[in-house]
Amino acid sequence: MEKIKRLVNCVIPITVCNFKCHYCYLAQTNSFDKNIPQLKYDLDIIKKALTKERLGGTCLINLCAVGETLMAPYLFKLTKDMLDNGHYVAIVTNGSLTNKIKDYCELSKSEKNRLFFKFSYQFMELKRLNLLQTFFDNVKMVRDAGISYTVELTVNDESIPFIDEINETCLKNVGAYPHVIESRDNNDGYKKLTKLPNDKHMKAWSKMASPILTFQDKLWLKKRKEFCYAGDWVLNLYLENGNLTPCFAGGPVIQNIFENIDEPIHFEAIGNKCPWEHCFACHVLLTLGAIPQLDTPKYSEIRNRKTKDNKEWLTKDMKSFMSSKFIESNLEYSQNKKEVINWYRDIELNGKECESNEFAKALDETLKARNIKSVGIYENEKYEKSLINGLLRTSIKVKYIISPNYKEYNNIKHYIIHQLKYVIKKRIRKEKVPILNYYDRLPNVDAIIVTDITNFDRIKKEVKEKIHKEAILITEIER
Numbered sequence: 001m002e003k004i005k006r007l008v009n010c011v012i013p014i015t016v017c018n019f020k021c022h023y024c025y026l027a028q029t030n031s032f033d034k035n036i037p038q039l040k041y042d043l044d045i046i047k048k049a050l051t052k053e054r055l056g057g058t059c060l061i062n063l064c065a066v067g068e069t070l071m072a073p074y075l076f077k078l079t080k081d082m083l084d085n086g087h088y089v090a091i092v093t094n095g096s097l098t099n100k101i102k103d104y105c106e107l108s109k110s111e112k113n114r115l116f117f118k119f120s121y122q123f124m125e126l127k128r129l130n131l132l133q134t135f136f137d138n139v140k141m142v143r144d145a146g147i148s149y150t151v152e153l154t155v156n157d158e159s160i161p162f163i164d165e166i167n168e169t170c171l172k173n174v175g176a177y178p179h180v181i182e183s184r185d186n187n188d189g190y191k192k193l194t195k196l197p198n199d200k201h202m203k204a205w206s207k208m209a210s211p212i213l214t215f216q217d218k219l220w221l222k223k224r225k226e227f228c229y230a231g232d233w234v235l236n237l238y239l240e241n242g243n244l245t246p247c248f249a250g251g252p253v254i255q256n257i258f259e260n261i262d263e264p265i266h267f268e269a270i271g272n273k274c275p276w277e278h279c280f281a282c283h284v285l286l287t288l289g290a291i292p293q294l295d296t297p298k299y300s301e302i303r304n305r306k307t308k309d310n311k312e313w314l315t316k317d318m319k320s321f322m323s324s325k326f327i328e329s330n331l332e333y334s335q336n337k338k339e340v341i342n343w344y345r346d347i348e349l350n351g352k353e354c355e356s357n358e359f360a361k362a363l364d365e366t367l368k369a370r371n372i373k374s375v376g377i378y379e380n381e382k383y384e385k386s387l388i389n390g391l392l393r394t395s396i397k398v399k400y401i402i403s404p405n406y407k408e409y410n411n412i413k414h415y416i417i418h419q420l421k422y423v424i425k426k427r428i429r430k431e432k433v434p435i436l437n438y439y440d441r442l443p444n445v446d447a448i449i450v451t452d453i454t455n456f457d458r459i460k461k462e463v464k465e466k467i468h469k470e471a472i473l474i475t476e477i478e479r
């Protein structure tokens with residue numbers, strides 16, 4: 001049975017929906033829009049960018065729009081492409097678009113085994129629009145086609161008086177109570193979106209007996225400080241432009257992974273520096289094991305439901321896949337790699353320049369293991385001072401900072417300056433680490449260290465072309 005390598009959340013760039021739920025994140029920020037933006041890259045490029053080989057193994061690809069996912073005109077082709085690539089696919093939908101859902105029921109058995117529909121059970125809207133029966137007919141169509149599913153309601157105070165009706169309707173149609181998931185206030189530190197005290201809120205919703213809600217409640221507003229592998233084992237991908245960020249919550253761009261699909265992806269964990277108030281998607285990310293040391297239920301255990309006729313919402317294959325954890329197909333980072341990642345993320349996310357001995361030791365050991373004894377640094381104001389301070393406490397020689405920003409003047413005067421600059425800066429001006437450019441006579445080094453992860457592929461080529469040196473990304477200095 002296959003094990004999960006990574007979870008890739010594909011953010012589908014549409015903010016259109018045929019519902020208007022009052023607790024919707026679009027309503028909170030008043031961002032309902034009628035436009036469906038064009039994707040910047042062809043679906044064929046996207047398919048090639050997300051192969052098993054490039055992602056390192058079989059992934060769970062979550063397709064979720066900020067509006068109604070199935071309204072994206074390319075969603076069926078995208079789903080099929082990801083299934084063709086050998087991945088498992090989850091689609092989040094409000095379950096109202098029968099004709100669209102029908103298409104997925106026509107897929108092959110092997111494809112349907114790896115497909116999962118997360119039906120958002122928007123009870124109040126379904127009633128208002130008289131679509132409750134359509135919704136459950138669609139859930140049953142998916143179930144009868146042999147596709148995994150779940151029915152899940154987003155908690156909201158207004159629905160509390162209807163909880164019994166909500167439960168009974170779901171039980172009657174699909175043999176079990178729905179799951180419930182917290183709604184969060186995106187304008188107020190991701191607090192729970194309720195006016196009730198937490199005990200009353202939890203008591204009201206406990207009637208659903210949903211382990212998702214209980215698990216979320218246990219971890220809600222608890223800041224995570226452990227080493228988290230989001231950014232490596234968990235990825236957030238903006239389908240509109242190919243930008244990859246570390247977590248469902250977003251974060252700084254790691255790389256545009258559609259731009260050059262032959263380049264490897266530079267996975268980079270968040271480490272101990274999670275910047276968010278709490279892990280609001282913990283029921284997915286932490287149950288799949290983004291923080292391997294946390295003892296959690298399996299994702300399948302909190303997603304699945306047994307029905308009254310002893311069937312299950314998840315198919316055998318999907319249940320087995322969702323029972324696996326990242327650690328079963330990934331290696332944890334070494335202590336040295338963790339030190340470097342934490343150093344990088346601290347500057348990036350908190351502006352803190354940690355200059356610990358452990359960081360210097362990690363640089364020393366990892367570079368020596370690669371037989372690198374002297375380096376140049378590719379200019380990057382944000383990181384270079386701290387990196388040089390670390391390197392100066394090792395046995396590695398830091399000879400120069402290379403700056404790409406120089407316009408060449410082709411004359412004898414500049415030729416002489418280029419020839420002498422290093423010697424003058426080092427010997428006469430006593431600069432510890434002089435800034436040089438590609439036209440200067442450069443002292444020999446074993447490698448150039450680069451700290452700009454987003455532009456690394458371009459910089460690597462530039463360094464190779466201009467000075468015939470190997471460029472190493474700081475977050476990948478350990479092989």
Ligand code: SF4
Pocket residue numbers: 017018019020021023024025026066067068094120122
């Ligand atoms: S169905 Fe989903 S996207 Fe549409 S309004 Fe409701 S919560 Fe928002």
Ligand code: SF4
Pocket residue numbers: 224228229230234247248249270274275276278279280285286290
């Ligand atoms: S702890 Fe949760 S919110 Fe923070 S980076 Fe990890 S997965 Fe994301």
